[in-house]
Amino acid sequence: MRVSTRGQYGLRAMLELALHYAEGPMTLRRVAARQAISESYLEQLLGTLRRAGLVVSVRGVQGGYRLARPPEEIRVGEIIRAVEGPIAPTECVVEGGEPECWRAPHCVSRLLWEKLRDSMLAVLDSTTLADLCAEAEVMTAGARAGVFPHGGRTTSEG
Amino acid sequence: MRVSTRGQYGLRAMLELALHYAEGPMTLRRVAARQAISESYLEQLLGTLRRAGLVVSVRGVQGGYRLARPPEEIRVGEIIRAVEGPIAPTECVVEGGEPECWRAPHCVSRLLWEKLRDSMLAVLDSTTLADLCAEAEVMTAGARAGVFPHGGRTTSEG
DNA sequence: AATATACCCGAGTAAAAAAGTCGGGTTTAA
DNA sequence: TTAAACCCGACTTTTTTACTCGGGTATATT
Numbered sequence: 001m002r003v004s005t006r007g008q009y010g011l012r013a014m015l016e017l018a019l020h021y022a023e024g025p026m027t028l029r030r031v032a033a034r035q036a037i038s039e040s041y042l043e044q045l046l047g048t049l050r051r052a053g054l055v056v057s058v059r060g061v062q063g064g065y066r067l068a069r070p071p072e073e074i075r076v077g078e079i080i081r082a083v084e085g086p087i088a089p090t091e092c093v094v095e096g097g098e099p100e101c102w103r104a105p106h107c108v109s110r111l112l113w114e115k116l117r118d119s120m121l122a123v124l125d126s127t128t129l130a131d132l133c134a135e136a137e138v139m140t141a142g143a144r145a146g147v148f149p150h151g152g153r154t155t156s157e158g
Numbered sequence: 159m160r161v162s163t164r165g166q167y168g169l170r171a172m173l174e175l176a177l178h179y180a181e182g183p184m185t186l187r188r189v190a191a192r193q194a195i196s197e198s199y200l201e202q203l204l205g206t207l208r209r210a211g212l213v214v215s216v217r218g219v220q221g222g223y224r225l226a227r228p229p230e231e232i233r234v235g236e237i238i239r240a241v242e243g244p245i246a247p248t249e250c251v252v253e254g255g256e257p258e259c260w261r262a263p264h265c266v267s268r269l270l271w272e273k274l275r276d277s278m279l280a281v282l283d284s285t286t287l288a289d290l291c292a293e294a295e296v297m298t299a300g301a302r303a304g305v306f307p308h309g310g311r312t313t314s315e316g
Numbered sequence: 317a318a319t320a321t322a323c324c325c326g327a328g329t330a331a332a333a334a335a336g337t338c339g340g341g342t343t344t345a346a
Numbered sequence: 347t348t349a350a351a352c353c354c355g356a357c358t359t360t361t362t363t364a365c366t367c368g369g370g371t372a373t374a375t376t
Contacts, residue, residue, distance in 0.1 A: 185321090185322070185323090186322075186323075187322080201323080201324080201325090202325090204323090205323090205324070205325075208323095208324095215322090215323060215324085216322090216323080217321095217322065217323045217324080218321070218322065218323080219320070219321045219322065220321085220322090221321075221322050221323060222322075222323085223323085
């Protein structure tokens with residue numbers, strides 16, 4: 001029950017673009033380097049994300065990628081769906097899925113998978129890139145103040 | 159982000175055993191037939207579940223499998239863990255997992271995966287086989303005297 | 317004791333998915 | 347004109363999944 005590297009890399013790349021949203025387009029090369037992802041593989045993913053309408057690309061010399069919308073308006077769920085397909089623990093509970101198996105009407109497990117799916121969606125579709133940026137902000141603020149990221153304190157006096 | 163057939167079959171098999179918990183051990187053959195699972199594949203799974211302490215087996219002529227504990231005391235999460243390993247959307251957030259990657263301290267995505275994991279655990283570890291049996295009861299009550307695909311009966315209740 | 321039933325188990329295999337690579341093409345600022 | 351970047355489909359390798367198989371062991375019954 002793992003999210004693939006496509007999902008993980010996709011999120012990291014989008015997050016990287018979100019953190020530099022104010023600046024112009026960011027090159028594939030730079031994103032790949034900062035996130036330690038193979039360039040050729042990331043190129044695939046960014047292509048997918050572009051076709052899904054989540055990023056826009058600028059070709060040519062000063063080109064690169066940027067988010068198609070501000071970070072507040074991009075949900076993690078969208079990213080995952082773009083690179084991994086529908087979010088569902090089983091085939092039989094894909095959102096808007098018609099192809100119920102013959103046992104669906106009396107299938108108790110299916111109810112469980114639905115609940116699981118919904119709890120996953122609750123997290124993924126309620127979190128935006130801006131939310132994650134804010135958390136990154138807190139982390140780096142803590143690090144700047146000499147507090148290790150998993151420590152409780154966010155700021156320090158003086 | 160799918161649960162494998164091991165997880166799905168494992169749950170269905172355990173649910174089958176739960177529904178017949180009162181009666182003696184149930185044969186592999188019968189479970190496989192009622193849940194439409196290949197016998198040899200199910201045998202593997204039940205072996206795993208036995209080694210995990212979730213079912214006990216009785217060998218020989220009148221043998222079969224039964225739950226190691228009453229349905230109230232078996233959580234779905236235990237079953238999934240037994241047949242699929244730790245429940246976590248990424249390697250970096252496995253419960254009790256030490257091997258954090260080098261980027262863990264400043265990794266924002268990781269926080270998200272933790273939240274996702276926790277929401278999954280909330281569902282899987284709060285649901286017992288007894289809960290599912292109760293839901294099955296409600297379902298069959300609605301369809302009482304109705305048609306069952308396998309002509310199955312739920313309990314030995316008169 | 318023989319037998320049939322039923323669990324036990326490791327090894328093996330085929331198919332699918334995941335992960336990542338490659339080479340050649342197009343756009344565009346300088 | 348050139349070099350920086352994106353574009354894209356096809357290809358390969360690796361890993362995981364989903365099974366199958368064949369022979370072994372325990373045991374109730376006859």
